[in-house]
Amino acid sequence: MKHLFKSIDNHSLVDRVEASLIDLLHQRKLKVGDSIPKELELATTLGVSRTVIREALMRLRIMGLIDTKKKKGTVITSPDIFGNLSKSMNPYILSDDTLKEIFEIRLVLEIGMADLLFKHVTKEDIKELKQIIKNEPLSTKNQMFEASYEIAFHGKLYQISHNETLMKFQSLLLPVFDYVEKSSLFKPIVNPKKFTSHKQLVNILENGTPEEFRNGMRNHLENHFLRMKD
Numbered sequence: 001m002k003h004l005f006k007s008i009d010n011h012s013l014v015d016r017v018e019a020s021l022i023d024l025l026h027q028r029k030l031k032v033g034d035s036i037p038k039e040l041e042l043a044t045t046l047g048v049s050r051t052v053i054r055e056a057l058m059r060l061r062i063m064g065l066i067d068t069k070k071k072k073g074t075v076i077t078s079p080d081i082f083g084n085l086s087k088s089m090n091p092y093i094l095s096d097d098t099l100k101e102i103f104e105i106r107l108v109l110e111i112g113m114a115d116l117l118f119k120h121v122t123k124e125d126i127k128e129l130k131q132i133i134k135n136e137p138l139s140t141k142n143q144m145f146e147a148s149y150e151i152a153f154h155g156k157l158y159q160i161s162h163n164e165t166l167m168k169f170q171s172l173l174l175p176v177f178d179y180v181e182k183s184s185l186f187k188p189i190v191n192p193k194k195f196t197s198h199k200q201l202v203n204i205l206e207n208g209t210p211e212e213f214r215n216g217m218r219n220h221l222e223n224h225f226l227r228m229k230d
Helices: 013-027 039-046 050-062 081-086 096-112 114-120 123-132 147-160 164-182 198-207 210-220 222-228
Strands: 066-069 073-076
Touching (some): 013 050, 096 164, 096 210, 114 147, 210 222
């Protein structure tokens, strides 16, 4: 088993042991429910104390990668990815560069979700979207659409996708979107362009094609892209 591990030195010992343990999980192709080696075996193989092994295992347990089961010992578990991510998705502690990149993720996701929308959208979904934006102007040139329209409309699109992971991710990103929108991270638009409205997007979703929707969404988000330019 020794060949599965990289050599360990005394610098950031627990960090290195943690990394070696994660390497072990990957290299052995362990699956959820599989047992990992005992503490003593790991300590002997890595040449470190059991105290160091315990601390490294505790980190993996906090991450949700392992758990202790009766009669099986320590086993691989399926981590709560979004639970872990939510702990650090606080816009007040993220760097400006990270905030900008997260905002960019939103734009990429919403342009790229067209095929999922056309696969799952129903007449009832179209009816609900129309209700959400019934009082919205057809288009606007001098200002962005109101935040209430943005949140309700785009949130409904994520629901239509029927992709649970995408919906969970979007719920985590919403506070970041809101923070960035109200911050001075992006420069104000000097000459805002007329862009595709939510009403026009609904019409495309009801009568158009995924390609037309991708183009429409790209145009709908155009002013956001303009704000990101240096």
